Amino acid sequence: MKRLLIVDDSKLMRDMVAACLRPLGAVTFEFAGTGLEAIERLALAGFDLVVLDLNMPDVGGIEVIEFVRAQDRLKTLPILIVTTRGDDASRARVLDAGASGFLAKPFAPEQILDEVRKLLPA
Amino acid sequence: MSERVDLKEFIGGFVVEAEDLLATANACLLEIDTAISDGKSKPKAVRDLFRTLHTIKGLAGMVGVEPIMELAHALETLLRTADRAGGALQRGAVEVSLQAVRAIGERVRLVAEGRPVPAAPARLIEQINATDASSQTIEAPPEIGGEWDARLSASERQQVFLDVQRGVPAWTLVFVPSEDRAARGITIATVRTGLAAIGEIIKVAPRTQLDASGKQAGIKFEILLLSTAPAARLAEVIDADPATVVPIAVPVATAAASAEPVPELEPEREADISRIGRATVRVELDRLDELQDQLAAMIVSRFRLERELAAQHARGVDVRKLREVTDLQARQLRDLRRAILRVRMVRVAEVLEPLALLVRSVARTSHKEVRLELDVRDAELDKAVADRLLPALIHLVRNAVDHAIEPPDLRVAGGKPRVGTVRIACTELASKQLELMISDDGRGIDRDAVARRSHREILDNQQLLEVLATPGFSTRDAVTQTSGRGVGMDIVKRVAVQELGGELALDTQIGVGTTFTLKVPLTIAIVEVFSFECERQSFVVPVAAIEEIFELGDDRIEPPARPTAEANAKRVALVHRRGHALPLISLGARLAIDKGTVAKNALVIRHNGELIAFAIDRMLGRQEVVVRPVDDPLVRARGIAGATDLGDGRPTLVLDLMELGDLGERVGA
Numbered sequence: 001m002k003r004l005l006i007v008d009d010s011k012l013m014r015d016m017v018a019a020c021l022r023p024l025g026a027v028t029f030e031f032a033g034t035g036l037e038a039i040e041r042l043a044l045a046g047f048d049l050v051v052l053d054l055n056m057p058d059v060g061g062i063e064v065i066e067f068v069r070a071q072d073r074l075k076t077l078p079i080l081i082v083t084t085r086g087d088d089a090s091r092a093r094v095l096d097a098g099a100s101g102f103l104a105k106p107f108a109p110e111q112i113l114d115e116v117r118k119l120l121p122a
Numbered sequence: 123m124s125e126r127v128d129l130k131e132f133i134g135g136f137v138v139e140a141e142d143l144l145a146t147a148n149a150c151l152l153e154i155d156t157a158i159s160d161g162k163s164k165p166k167a168v169r170d171l172f173r174t175l176h177t178i179k180g181l182a183g184m185v186g187v188e189p190i191m192e193l194a195h196a197l198e199t200l201l202r203t204a205d206r207a208g209g210a211l212q213r214g215a216v217e218v219s220l221q222a223v224r225a226i227g228e229r230v231r232l233v234a235e236g237r238p239v240p241a242a243p244a245r246l247i248e249q250i251n252a253t254d255a256s257s258q259t260i261e262a263p264p265e266i267g268g269e270w271d272a273r274l275s276a277s278e279r280q281q282v283f284l285d286v287q288r289g290v291p292a293w294t295l296v297f298v299p300s301e302d303r304a305a306r307g308i309t310i311a312t313v314r315t316g317l318a319a320i321g322e323i324i325k326v327a328p329r330t331q332l333d334a335s336g337k338q339a340g341i342k343f344e345i346l347l348l349s350t351a352p353a354a355r356l357a358e359v360i361d362a363d364p365a366t367v368v369p370i371a372v373p374v375a376t377a378a379a380s381a382e383p384v385p386e387l388e389p390e391r392e393a394d395i396s397r398i399g400r401a402t403v404r405v406e407l408d409r410l411d412e413l414q415d416q417l418a419a420m421i422v423s424r425f426r427l428e429r430e431l432a433a434q435h436a437r438g439v440d441v442r443k444l445r446e447v448t449d450l451q452a453r454q455l456r457d458l459r460r461a462i463l464r465v466r467m468v469r470v471a472e473v474l475e476p477l478a479l480l481v482r483s484v485a486r487t488s489h490k491e492v493r494l495e496l497d498v499r500d501a502e503l504d505k506a507v508a509d510r511l512l513p514a515l516i517h518l519v520r521n522a523v524d525h526a527i528e529p530p531d532l533r534v535a536g537g538k539p540r541v542g543t544v545r546i547a548c549t550e551l552a553s554k555q556l557e558l559m560i561s562d563d564g565r566g567i568d569r570d571a572v573a574r575r576s577h578r579e580i581l582d583n584q585q586l587l588e589v590l591a592t593p594g595f596s597t598r599d600a601v602t603q604t605s606g607r608g609v610g611m612d613i614v615k616r617v618a619v620q621e622l623g624g625e626l627a628l629d630t631q632i633g634v635g636t637t638f639t640l641k642v643p644l645t646i647a648i649v650e651v652f653s654f655e656c657e658r659q660s661f662v663v664p665v666a667a668i669e670e671i672f673e674l675g676d677d678r679i680e681p682p683a684r685p686t687a688e689a690n691a692k693r694v695a696l697v698h699r700r701g702h703a704l705p706l707i708s709l710g711a712r713l714a715i716d717k718g719t720v721a722k723n724a725l726v727i728r729h730n731g732e733l734i735a736f737a738i739d740r741m742l743g744r745q746e747v748v749v750r751p752v753d754d755p756l757v758r759a760r761g762i763a764g765a766t767d768l769g770d771g772r773p774t775l776v777l778d779l780m781e782l783g784d785l786g787e788r789v790g791a
C-alpha cells in the first residue's frame with residue numbers, strides 16, 4: 001500500500017486532489033494543511049509521494065522542497081508541485097529547488113493522475 | 123481504470139469554502155481599515171488577505187468559475203505588490219478591495235443558487251489594476267540580530283522592532299517534533315495554536331538537527347514569538363525544559379525602555395482565527411435540512427405505527443411487546459432530534475460577522491464615526507433562528523448608526539467621545555432563549571416628538587415601541603439614503619415576536635442612548651406546509667400529513683347516508699374518488715366556524731389505514747414556516763398543533779388533521 005501526503009491549506013483542494021487520484025487504487029491518503037505540518041509528517045513517517053501546494057500560510061512550498069531535499073533520507077522522495085502560479089518562471093524556480101514534477105491549477109483530473117503515475121515508484 | 127472524476131461535484135464545497143474565505147477577507151480589510159484610521163499599517167492582515175484571494179482564485183479555477191477567478195486574480199496582484207512594498211494599503215486600495223470582495227461574494231451566491239455567473243465587471247477590474255499599492259516602502263528595515271534577519275521580510279522585521287520597543291519580549295523557541303510527542307497530541311500544529319493564543323508568532327523555521335558526529339538526526343522548528351507570557355508557560359506549550367526558554371536580546375529594545383507600558387496583545391482573537399477549522403466539519407445547510415426532513419418523515423411514520431397499534435389493541439390484539447419497541451423507538455427519535463438540533467447550532471459571533479462591514483459602510487455614507495462592539499462570547503443559536511434574526515439585527519444596527527449616533531462634531535460639543543459606540547451583547551437565558559441587547563450611546567428617541575407625530579399619548583417605553591413598530595412609521599421626515607429602503611421597526615417586531623415567538627423591548631433616554639432587547643428561542647421547528655383557506659380564514663397543515671389534494675365536484679358527493687342530526691351537524695358525507703368512496707368531513711363544521719361557504723377542494727389524509735377527505739375552500743400555496751407551540755389555553759384545543767405566521771403578521775393555526783379525524787369517529791360517522 002503506497003502512502004501519499006497531500007499538502008494544501010484548502011480542505012476543498014485536498015479533497016479534490018484525493019478524488020482525482022482515487023483511480024490509483026491501493027494508496028492511502030494523508031493530509032497536511034500547512035508547510036510546517038508537512039515537514040513534520042515527512043520527518044516522522046515514510047511517504048511514497050507528496051502533492052504540494054506552493055502558497056501556504058507559514059512556510060511556502062519552495063521552502064518545504066528545499067528543506068526536504070536537505071534531509072538525507074528524503075533526497076529522492078517524489079514531490080509533485082500543484083500551484084495556481086503556473087508561469088514558466090515559477091516552474092523553473094520550483095524544479096530548480098528540487099521538485100520532481102509541476103502542475104498548474106486549474107488542472108483536469110486525468111492530468112494529475114498521469115503526473116502521479118509517472119512519479120510514483122513501482 | 124477509467125473511473126471518471128468530475129470536479130463539478132465539488133461546487134457545493136466550493137461555495138462553503140469560498141464563503142469562509144470571503145469572511146476572512148472582509149475581516150482582514152476591516153482590520154486594515156481600522157489600522158489606517160489609527161495611522162498604522164497591518165502588514166500581517168495584508169499578507170493574509172493576499173493568501174485568501176490566492177486560494178479563492180485557485181479553487182474557482184478548479185471548479186471552473188472564471189469571473190471569480192478573474193476578480194480574485196486582479197485583487198491578488200494588487201495585494202502582492204502591497205505585501206512586497208511593506209504591507210501598507212491606502213484607503214483607496216481598501217475601498218476598491220472591498221468592492222472586489224463584494225463582487226466575488228455576489229458571484230459565489232449565484233453559483234450556490236445554480237444560476238449563471240456574470241462576467242467580472244470590466245470597470246472594477248480596470249480600477250483594481252489602476253490602484254497604486256506600492257505607495258509606502260519601509261526604509262532601512264531595522265536589524266533584529268541573530269539568524270532571523272535573513273529569514274524575515276521587511277515588514278516582519280518592522281513589526282518585531284516596534285513591539286520590542288513597546289516592551290513586548292521576543293523569544294526564539296525550539297520545538298522538536300517526535301513520534302512520541304505526536305502520539306501525545308503535541309505537533310507543530312498544536313504548538314502554533316497554543317502559542318498564538320498567548321502571543322504573536324512572527325516566523326517558524328524548520329531546521330535540521332545534527333548529532334555529536336555531525337550526522338543528521340531529525341528536525342526541529344525554531345519559532346520567533348512576541349509574547350508577554352512567562353517563560354514557564356511558553357515551555358509548557360512547546361513541551362520543553364523552562365530553563366532553555368529565554369527571551370532574545372533585540373538591540374533596539376534599550377532605546378525605548380521608558381516607552382509606554384506593555385500593551386495588552388489580543389490573544390483571544392488570534393486564537394480564534396487559528397482554531398477555526400481544527401475540530402470542525404463544515405456541512406452544507408441543504409444536507410442538514412435533508413437530514414431533518416428524513417427525521418420528520420420518520421416521526422410521521424412513527425405516529426402511524428402508533429395509531430395502527432392502538433387500532434390493533436382496540437380489536438383485542440396483545441400489543442405489549444410491540445409497545446415496548448415503539449416506546450424505545452420514540453426515545454431514540456427524540457435523542458436523534460436533539461442531536462440534529464445541536465448540529466444546526468451556529469456561533470452567534472459568526473452570525474454577526476456581516477454587521478461590522480455594515481457599520482463601516484453606513485458610518486461612511488452618513489459621515490459618522492462609529493465603533494461596533496460585540497460581546498457574544500460562545501453563545502450559539504439555531505441556524506434557522508439566526509437566518510430569520512439577522513435582517514432584524516441589520517435594521518437595528520443600521521438605524522443606530524444612521525439615526526441614533528450624532529455627527530462627530532455634535533458629539534464632541536455635547537461632551538461625548540467623538541466615536542460613537544454600537545454594542546451587541548447576548549446572554550443565554552435559562553428559558554432556552556437568547557437575549558440580545560443592541561445598544562447605542564446616541565441621542566436617544568424623543569418620546570414627545572413621536573407622540574406629536576403619531577397623535578397619540580405615549581407614557582412609557584412600551585407604548586413608544588408600539589408606536590414605532592406601527593407599519594410605515596418613521597421619526598425622520600427626510601428619508602435618508604440608508605434607512606429609507608430598509609425594513610421598518612414593524613418588521614423587527616414581526617420577526618422577533620410573531621415569527622420567532624420571542625419578545626422585543628425598548629429602553630431609551632434622551633441624550634444618553636437607546637437599547638433594544640430581543641429575546642428569541644434558541645431553536646425553532648421549521649415545517650413545510652400547505653396553506654389554504656377555510657371559511658375565509660387561513661390555515662396550514664404539514665405537507666407530510668397530506669396524501670392527496672383534489673378538486674371537489676358536486677356530482678361526486680353523496681349526502682350523509684343516515685341523516686341523523688349529529689351527522690348532519692358534522693357534515694360527514696361520502697365522496698367518490700377513483701372508484702372508492704371516502705368520508706368527506708367539512709373542516710369548517712369540524713372547527714365550528716361553518717358559514718356555509720361552498721367547498722372547492724379536499725385534503726386527503728390517511729387515518730388508521732383509511733383515507734379521509736376534508737373539504738376546504740381553496741388552496742393558497744406551499745411554503746416553509748416556523749411553527750411555535752400554542753401556549754394560550756383558550757386556543758389550545760385538539761386538532762391544533764401550533765401557530766405560525768404566513769408573512770401577514772397575523773397568527774395562523776397549524777392543524778393536526780389526524781386529531782380532527784379522530785373527533786369524527788366519536789360522533790359515529
